[in-house]
Amino acid sequence: MTSPAQPLVEFREVRKSYETTEAVAGVSLTIAPGEFVALVGASGSGKSTLLKTVNRLVDPNGGTVLFEGERVESLPLAALRRRIGYVFQSIGLFPHMTVGENIAIGPRLVGERLPEGRIARLLELVELDPAMAVRLPDELSGGQRQRVGVARALANDPHLLLMDEPFGALDPITRDALGERVRALHADLGLTTVMVTHDMAEALLLADRVLVMDGGSIVADENPQALLHGAGGTIAQDLVAVPRAQADRLAERAR
Amino acid sequence: MSEIGTALLGLGDKLAAHVLLSAAAIALGIAVALPLAIWASRSPAIARATLGFASLVQTIPALALLALFFPILLSLRAVFGEGLPTLGFLPALLALSLYALLPILRNAVTAQANLDPGILEAADGVGMSFWQRLRLVEAPLAAPYVMAGIRTAAVWTIGAATLSTTIGQPSLGDPIFAGLQTQNWVLVLAGCIASAGLALVADALLGTIEKGLATRRRRLSLAGLVAVLLGIVAALAVQFGNRAEDRIVIGAKGFSEQYILARLIGQQLEAAGYTVDYRNGLGSAVAHEAVANGAIDVLVDYTGTIWTNQMERRDTPDRDTMLAEIEEWETRTTGTHVLGRLGFENAYGLAMPRARAEAGGFAAIGDLAARGQGMTIGGDPEFFERPEWIAVRDAYGLRFAAQRNFSPTFMYNALQSGEADVIGAYTSDGRIAADDLVFLDDPEGAFPNYDAIILLSPETGADPDIVAALQPLVGAIDVEAMRAANLSVDRDNDKLSFTEAARELAARIGL
Numbered sequence: 178m179t180s181p182a183q184p185l186v187e188f189r190e191v192r193k194s195y196e197t198t199e200a201v202a203g204v205s206l207t208i209a210p211g212e213f214v215a216l217v218g219a220s221g222s223g224k225s226t227l228l229k230t231v232n233r234l235v236d237p238n239g240g241t242v243l244f245e246g247e248r249v250e251s252l253p254l255a256a257l258r259r260r261i262g263y264v265f266q267s268i269g270l271f272p273h274m275t276v277g278e279n280i281a282i283g284p285r286l287v288g289e290r291l292p293e294g295r296i297a298r299l300l301e302l303v304e305l306d307p308a309m310a311v312r313l314p315d316e317l318s319g320g321q322r323q324r325v326g327v328a329r330a331l332a333n334d335p336h337l338l339l340m341d342e343p344f345g346a347l348d349p350i351t352r353d354a355l356g357e358r359v360r361a362l363h364a365d366l367g368l369t370t371v372m373v374t375h376d377m378a379e380a381l382l383l384a385d386r387v388l389v390m391d392g393g394s395i396v397a398d399e400n401p402q403a404l405l406h407g408a409g410g411t412i413a414q415d416l417v418a419v420p421r422a423q424a425d426r427l428a429e430r431a432r
Numbered sequence: 433m434s435e436i437g438t439a440l441l442g443l444g445d446k447l448a449a450h451v452l453l454s455a456a457a458i459a460l461g462i463a464v465a466l467p468l469a470i471w472a473s474r475s476p477a478i479a480r481a482t483l484g485f486a487s488l489v490q491t492i493p494a495l496a497l498l499a500l501f502f503p504i505l506l507s508l509r510a511v512f513g514e515g516l517p518t519l520g521f522l523p524a525l526l527a528l529s530l531y532a533l534l535p536i537l538r539n540a541v542t543a544q545a546n547l548d549p550g551i552l553e554a555a556d557g558v559g560m561s562f563w564q565r566l567r568l569v570e571a572p573l574a575a576p577y578v579m580a581g582i583r584t585a586a587v588w589t590i591g592a593a594t595l596s597t598t599i600g601q602p603s604l605g606d607p608i609f610a611g612l613q614t615q616n617w618v619l620v621l622a623g624c625i626a627s628a629g630l631a632l633v634a635d636a637l638l639g640t641i642e643k644g645l646a647t648r649r650r651r652l653s654l655a656g657l658v659a660v661l662l663g664i665v666a667a668l669a670v671q672f673g674n675r676a677e678d679r680i681v682i683g684a685k686g687f688s689e690q691y692i693l694a695r696l697i698g699q700q701l702e703a704a705g706y707t708v709d710y711r712n713g714l715g716s717a718v719a720h721e722a723v724a725n726g727a728i729d730v731l732v733d734y735t736g737t738i739w740t741n742q743m744e745r746r747d748t749p750d751r752d753t754m755l756a757e758i759e760e761w762e763t764r765t766t767g768t769h770v771l772g773r774l775g776f777e778n779a780y781g782l783a784m785p786r787a788r789a790e791a792g793g794f795a796a797i798g799d800l801a802a803r804g805q806g807m808t809i810g811g812d813p814e815f816f817e818r819p820e821w822i823a824v825r826d827a828y829g830l831r832f833a834a835q836r837n838f839s840p841t842f843m844y845n846a847l848q849s850g851e852a853d854v855i856g857a858y859t860s861d862g863r864i865a866a867d868d869l870v871f872l873d874d875p876e877g878a879f880p881n882y883d884a885i886i887l888l889s890p891e892t893g894a895d896p897d898i899v900a901a902l903q904p905l906v907g908a909i910d911v912e913a914m915r916a917a918n919l920s921v922d923r924d925n926d927k928l929s930f931t932e933a934a935r936e937l938a939a940r941i942g943l
Contacts, residue, residue: 234556258559269554273572273648282568283558329558 183246185210185337185369186231190240193226200226202393203240208371210336213363215380216373217416218390224373225341227390231371232261232339245336259283262330262368266342268322270314276300276325277310283333291332299328304358320351327359331366338363340372344379356383378420381405389413439607439622447626448670449602454590454634455664457525461532461585466578469540470566479541486534494592498527498599502718506725519711519718519727524596524603531592532585539581543574576646583638590631594623600683600711600722604630609713610930613688614921615841634660679707680898683728686713687812687840688921688930689778689860689914693732695934697886697902700943701730704901716814717741720887724766729892730902734778736880738762740819751881762887769893771886772906776860776914779882780820781871782809783857785847789870796873800854801828808834810843810852820879821856827878841922860884860911862919884909908941916940 184207193201200223208214216224229235230242233249242249249257270279280299281291297307303324314322323343330338343359344352360383363370374380380387381401389397389412397409404417472479489497501523509516516522547570555565594605604627611619637659644653680701684694691712698708711728720742723731735754739745743761748754755773762768782797794800800807809832815821816835824830838846838855844863846852857864859871859882886905892898917937920928928936 232557234553255559255561255564258557263554263557265550265553265557267548267550267553269548269550269552269557271551271554271569286559286561286564326554 183210184208184243185212185245186371187243188227188230188240189243191227191230191237191242192239193223193230193235193237199393201230201237204393204395205240206388206395206398208369210369211367212386213360213370213384214372214386214388215384216371216388216390217375217377217380219375222390223393224390228339228341228371228373231337232258232263234263255286259286259333260335260337262333262335262338264323264326264330264338264340264343266345268326268346270322270325270329272314274314275310276312276314276317279314279325280310280329280332282329295332299331300325302331302362303328303355320347320355323347323351323355324358327355327362331362336369338368338370340370342373342375345374352379359383377416378423381417381420387413389416435618436622436625439618440626443604443607443622443626444670446602446604446606446623447630448667450590450593450604450627450630451663451667452671453521453524453528453596453601453603454586454593454630455667457528457589457593458532458582458586460525460529461536461589462582464529465533465536465581466540469537469544469578472537472541473544473570479545482537483534483541486537489530490534494527494531495595495598497530498524498595499715499718501527502599502721506721514725517727518725519600519714519722521601523599524593524601528589528593528596532589535584535588536578536581539584540574540578543577544570547573572645576642579638579642579645583635583642586634586638587631590627590634594627597713598686598715599718600714600727602711606712609686610691612839613686613691613713613841614927614930615924616927633663637663679709680730680892681709681711681728683711683714683719683722683731685716685719687858689858689918690732691930692917692921692933692937693774693884694730695930696937697730697732697905699931699934699938700901700905701898704897706898706901723887723889724762724768726889726891729889729898731887732774732884733887734882734884736779736820736882739880740823744819746819746823748877748880751883754881755883755885758885767890767893769888769890769899771888771893771899771902774884774886774905775907775909776911777881777883778858778860778914780815780818780856780879781859781874782824782854783847783864783869783871784854786868786870788853789872794854794872796875797824797828797830797878798875800832800872801830804854805831806833807853808832808836808851809854809856810836810838810846811856812840812843813837815856824874824878827876844922860914860918862915862917862922865915866919866923884914904943908943909937913937913940 186208188204188206191201191204204227216228218224226235230237231244231249233254244257271282274282277296280296284291296310300307300309305321305324314325317325344355347355356379362368372384381404384401386400387404388395389409391412397413399409399413403409404413407414468482472482502518505516505518505523551569555569560568593603594608596603597605597609604623607619607623611617611623637656640656641653644650644656682694682697684690694710698710701708714722716737719731720733720738722728735751735758738758739754759770762770782800784794792803811821816837836852843852843855844867847855848867857869886902888898917933920933920936921930
């Protein structure tokens with residue numbers, strides 16, 4: 178992947194420290210329009226913190242983040258977030274609103290009514306029955322809920338989709354299916370996607386660029402093929418080794 | 433049972449006043465608690481401070497909290513001017529609102545603290561502003577819990593509002609306090625039933641709203657809300673539908689004689705064409721302050737009470753000198769007008785059953801000092817705090833094994849049942865003769881004179897028509913007439929109401 182002249186997201190020397198720990202230690206990087214980027218690392222490596230500096234759920238102590246060429250801190254907070262789809266592990270569907278109301282919440286915040294046809298279309302995009310629009314979140318399975326979460330994130334036609342461990346709480350089959358679906362949507366809708374995950378296999382299968390974080394810094398920035406061929410250094414290769422070893426053991430057993 | 437039914441039917445205006453007071457207090461409580469809860473949800477320090485304060489308020493007995501607002505409002509007059517009411521609706525409203533604060537605040541804060549952090553992150557993530565998040569997410573999710581807090585507050589407030597009678601606010605406490613005074617259990621029961629019934633109805637209606645909110649059935653919530661509002665509107669109609677302007681407010685302290693004399697004065701004024709209203713069950717200090725600042729217009733007080741409590745005098749001159757000095761002092765310091773003596777004295781004295789006094793050889797107070805150390809003395813709730821008692825105690829060197837407080841009515845029962853051996857009784861009390869009690873001599877003259885006098889507020893005292901209407905009462909009531917009237921409401925059987933006793937008294941003294 179080559180970076181075009183105008184990146185969609187640019188991190189410049191972004192730092193974030195909490196009382197005793199430095200979560201992000203001066204990260205600089207650019208993300209081009211159309212990229213599917215996976216941010217991989219162990220717990221506490223700073224990947225979620227870095228992701229959240231884009232939609233300002235976290236404000237950095239130093240450095241700056243640019244979104245479509247503008248400094249995020251110079252944009253009105255609510256307006257910035259409405260331009261960015263956000264999907265995260267605990268989903269956060271509003272339990273007192275129907276599925277349809279949940280999906281339509283973004284436009285509603287700026288006084289627009291999302292037409293029913295559009296809600297049905299969004300449900301279809303995430304492979305749910307449009308009749309589900311009238312249900313309450315409590316009546317859905319975990320996988321269905323996260324599909325609604327993705328539909329909600331797409332309702333504002335965002336250019337950027339941020340996903341923080343989006344499939345972390347799902348069973349493996351649902352996880353796999355939803356991952357594939359999101360990858361397809363990314364392509365179909367022309368999105369730019371940044372996904373945080375601790376699962377290197379997921380990153381290698383879905384992303385076209387994998388960033389490995391450790392101790393608040395980016396320690397590897399490679400495409401999946403390169404990583405699978407040994408690039409990216411020790412920390413990245415340690416992470417790649419886990420699914421590879423599993424695959425080898427499975428192959429062993431099958432014999 | 434039909435007696436209770438009749439008593440209940442007579443409580444319409446008290447019920448209306450009770451509903452309005454409680455509703456206003458809960459509304460004010462909500463108006464203060466909810467913004468505080470929102471603030472507290474953003475700052476743990478504020479949460480600790482507000483909840484701590486509300487819990488502290490809750491530990492103050494309701495009766496004391498109500499009474500405390502009298503001096504507080506009095507001192508606030510320096511800021512808000514003389515028009516600030518110190519008795520009645522305002523202090524009752526403020527005290528009850530403070531009381532209502534805790535359950536609403538605690539539930540609201542707890543509800544917010546327990547909101548799923550994932551839902552709040554989603555609210556921020558989709559781009560909600562502070563107010564959108566509050567309105568669209570936090571408020572609807574916290575509403576059922578907040579409503580449960582409001583329910584608790586409503587039940588507490590309706591119960592505690594009965595105590596507002598003591599600071600001159602009409603409520604369902606009026607029949608309870610009046611009934612306790614005269615051992616009229618029908619009246620007490622009627623007041624309790626009405627107040628408990630009101631609490632149950634309010635709880636059920638608010639419970640309906642809560643259920644509607646919890647199960648997201650908007651119509652159920654609306655139905656409950658409409659029913660609550662209808663109740664308040666009905667109370668407003670009763671309260672203000674028959675409200676006459678320019679009513680004369682007559683105060684009465686919390687014992688039978690005061691209730692009867694207040695009705696007697698009321699009947700005189702009504703005969704002269706005035707509309708009157710009563711503030712019953714006031715404490716001594718509150719009552720005097722109330723007439724001085726115009727919260728009430730007319731009050732019967734006693735020379736010795738003003739002499740020792742308000743003027744803080746410790747000498748005991750003869751009655752004419754005392755009255756002249758009181759008139760001069762009132763004119764100079766409070767502007768209260770002393771209309772004159774009613775004609776009888778209601779002194780404090782130490783009383784014992786005649787048989788017991790004779791058997792033990794108790795004739796004078798000094799005998800108690802010599803042989804009464806093992807005895808129990810009873811007094812009304814004010815008695816042992818009053819300077820007169822302290823003066824008498826010190827003059828004779830009195831020491832008892834125990835001292836106990838009783839409501840004035842129960843004090844006599846206590847003497848009968850032996851729970852007290854000697855009591856601080858009132859010389860005009862009808863039960864002195866009925867119970868065959870004797871007063872112990874006071875050779876030291878330690879108890880001052882207690883002539884009953886009519887006090888008029890500065891404004892009322894300047895009204896020649898009111899003065900003329902009340903003038904016939906001056907010097908008209910001797911102690912025998914007063915004792916008979918007191919006994920007619922205090923006796924166990926065949927009790928008269930205060931109004932009836934006042935009519936009988938008026939007939940006896942030829943008015």
